Amino acid sequence: xxxxxxxxxxxxxxxxxxxxxxxxxxxxxxxxxxxxxxxxxxxxxxxxxxxxxxxxxxxxxxxxxxxxxxxxxxxxxxxxxxxxxxxxxxxxxxxxxxxxxxxxxxxxxx
Amino acid sequence: xxxxxxxxxxxxxxxxxxxxxxxxxxxxxxxxxxxxxxxxxxxxxxxxxxxxxxxxxxxxxxxxxxxxxxxxxxxxxxxxxxxxxxxxxxxxxxxxxxxxxxxxxxxxxxxxxx
Numbered sequence: 001x002x003x004x005x006x007x008x009x010x011x012x013x014x015x016x017x018x019x020x021x022x023x024x025x026x027x028x029x030x031x032x033x034x035x036x037x038x039x040x041x042x043x044x045x046x047x048x049x050x051x052x053x054x055x056x057x058x059x060x061x062x063x064x065x066x067x068x069x070x071x072x073x074x075x076x077x078x079x080x081x082x083x084x085x086x087x088x089x090x091x092x093x094x095x096x097x098x099x100x101x102x103x104x105x106x107x108x109x110x
Numbered sequence: 111x112x113x114x115x116x117x118x119x120x121x122x123x124x125x126x127x128x129x130x131x132x133x134x135x136x137x138x139x140x141x142x143x144x145x146x147x148x149x150x151x152x153x154x155x156x157x158x159x160x161x162x163x164x165x166x167x168x169x170x171x172x173x174x175x176x177x178x179x180x181x182x183x184x185x186x187x188x189x190x191x192x193x194x195x196x197x198x199x200x201x202x203x204x205x206x207x208x209x210x211x212x213x214x215x216x217x218x219x220x221x222x223x224x
Contacts, residue, residue: 035215040218041217042114042116042203042205042216042217043154044215045212045214048212088153097159098144098156099156100156101153102152102153103152105151
C-alpha cells in the first residue's frame with residue numbers, strides 16, 4: 001500500500017475536455033508537489049502547495065491542497081495533446097523525504 | 111530552475127558486470143542527493159539518500175552492497191550497480207537538493223542488463 005494513492009491510474013480523453021487527478025493519503029504532509037514526467041525523462045516540478053486549502057493556478061492547470069493537508073487535486077481545463085504524460089504527486093514526509101504517489105498516466109488525443 | 115545531469119543516459123551491460131551512474135548538480139551545491147528507481151509504467155521508488163561526506167541511507171529492501179553510493183563532493187554523487195542482473199534493469203533517476211530547498215531531478219539513466 002502506497003502512502004499516497006493517486007486516481008485514476010490512467011485517463012484517456014479528447015482534446016478540449018477537462019480532467020481531474022486526485023492524490024489522497026491518510027497522512028499529513030508539510031508540503032505536496034505535483035510533477036509531470038514524459039517517457040525517458042526525469043520528472044519536472046509543476047507546483048508546490050504548502051498551506052491547507054491553498055489553490056494555485058498555472059495557466060490551464062489548477063492545483064488544490066486539502067484543508068487537512070492530506071489530499072490534493074490537479075485539474076486541467078481544455079486539455080491539449082501536449083498535456084500527455086505521467087502526473088505524479090509527491091509529499092514530503094518526516095525526515096524530509098519525498099514520497100511519490102503511483103502516478104496517473106494521461107493521454108490527450110487530438 | 112536548477113540543472114541536474116546524469117551520465118550515461120542509457121547503458122547496456124552483460125549480467126555480472128558493474129555499472130556506474132553519475133549525477134551532477136550543475137549550478138548549485140547539493141547537500142543531499144537522492145537515488146530513485148522506476149520500473150515501466152510505475153512510479154518512482156526512493157532507493158537511498160546520500161549526504162555529502164557521509165554514508166548513504168538506504169530504504170528498506172534496498173541492498174547497500176549491491177547499490178553502492180558515493181557522494182564525494184557537493185556536486186557529484188555516483189551510483190554503482192554491482193554484479194548487475196537482468197532484474198536490475200530499470201530507469202534510475204537522481205535528484206539533488208540544497209538544504210531544505212526544492213529537489214531537482216536529473217533526466218534519468220536507462221539500464222538494460224542482458
